[in-house]
Amino acid sequence: MRLLTYLAVPALAIFALTAAADPVQWAREWPQTDFTRTTIDFAEVISGGPPKDGIPAIWEPAHIPAAEETRLDDREPVLTYEHAGEAARAYPIRYLMWHEIVNDVVGGLPVAVTYCPLCNSAMVFDARVNGIRHTFGVSGKLRHSDMIMYDRETQSWWQQAVGEGVVGAHAREVLTQLPGWMESWGEFRDRNPDGLVMDEPEWRRAYGSNPYVGYDTSARPFLYRGENPPHGINPLARVVRVENRVWTYARLRAAGEIREAGVVLNWAPGQASALDNRTIAQGRDVGTVRVRDARGRDLPHDIPFAFAFHAFHPDGIWMLGE
Template sequence: MYVKQKISLLLFLSSLVTACGQIGSRAAAYPEPKLYRLQPGELVLAASEADIPSIQAEDNYFVQVERADLEDTDLVVGLFIGGESRAYPVRLLSLHEVVNDRIGEKAIAVTWCPLCYSPVVYDRIVDGQELSFRASGYLLHNNLVLVDHPTDTLWSQLLGQGIRGALRGSVLKVIPSTVTTWEIWRENYPDSRVLSAERIGYEGDLPDPYGGYFSSGAAGLGGAGEIDPRLPAKTLILGLVSGEDIKAYPVDLIREQRIIVDQVGDFTFSIIWDEKQGIGRTFLGDISQDLPEKGMIDFNSLTPVPAQLVYWFAWTGFYPESDLYRSR
């Protein structure tokens, strides 16, 4: 059976308007992301492209909430675009890792790296050209490497950057998404449409290619090499990059403290635990004094900032110099 994750390990990927690690233009002007330079031996071939086929979503692949064959505790990646909400079950994403979809006029790629526990949704338009993505079979620091059609450029899922090929150095635009349980998503978006395993062609229980990986001590494929000892390898963190400064926030601490106000680089950020949806949200500035004592927070009035949900070992694989937030 699919391994369920604790609700305490759920985190919202806030409204990201550029690549992970870059503040959006509404917040501040930042330099372009650094060009990632592949080193010899960094790319590891873990599977063939045929082993992990992407899903080319069609309208009839989705069903209404009441027809979804999901348990309350199943995880979904949820989107709300142009008045339409959709949910993509993580147990399906673990088998395919990429869903190329279109919501209204927006061409998107829903990506999921099971080894790193990193969901990211990208806009598929790059320099006016529509791309489609699939898993390349390669891993970079144990993280999913995508390949696009038609240019065959390789892309780091975590960085959202072309790392080899014609579009090397190009950056994908991140689309706001949420990771939560099916129960919470259904309650908040009862009109949502859900990607259906049956409509894709599956019968019966879905295979589980990762077995007990999520609940085991194993980190990555064949081990993650030297792991930063400051946290257990598979601690879920929220990662922020502000210019040259990088910091990680353990999800359990966010849930425990409810609100964290911290400075990373030249900017102050507020990370808020949304009790209603069981998710964390990150915003620009110190908003602790503006929070209502009772009632709902108007999140739409705040400025979201880039964040990345991921296992600690994967984050420090890309950012070994990352600072770590600790309880105060």
């Protein structure tokens, strides 16, 4: 795998360290975190390199009208969230690549918009825990190659791939995932001419570039020590997860549409991979997936790599067709 490096604080995989788990050492950095409460084996946690907040999450992002955005290429991926009664929001992956979490409020609802490049998991969560707003940052720790988030209110640790509290006061709490999806900027803009797009953050980062060149065609996930997925599926193949079921991207792409288990999945070309070319806009076409129920309502889902689904859903159901 070819990884680019930058003088600025890089994304989590770059300069990664695989130091052994050491809760005693962690307690010095995290004095407010209750390490006696956990749902995981600490041996599965490694340092990704940057320290706590070394990858800076975004708080109170600025947004601009979609019609005024001129920096994004039509093929660039964005993470879309639509809230009833509000203008649709697009969060460009060119920014999430370098910040991984955006804390926002849409229609009075606090949300955490998240993206872990190493797992390709892009999800929007209701940021309330027991009715109280929480804000999230990047811990600098990884488990099964997936980002561990933390909340600023209790310093609890959360596994991004499943939205579950794994260490601290909120261990075993689960964030509610909201319907959100990856699509191309052109698709979002054409469907939402009055929509909003997150403005470029005021940080010195190589926005628009991909620091994980060729990652999604690599032979092995970065900083992953677990099992490969079953059925001979490539660990870095994209899959579409809905709860504990998963469909392979390859099957959906070949079919165009799949209707199974009360879920309707559609694929269409036009979206660039964020994890292929040095320049995100020039990534190969991986297309856009939409996931709805039989009544046409958008469903919460994710498009992780196959290894990540297997790691966090070892008993998950693989919808492979005949």
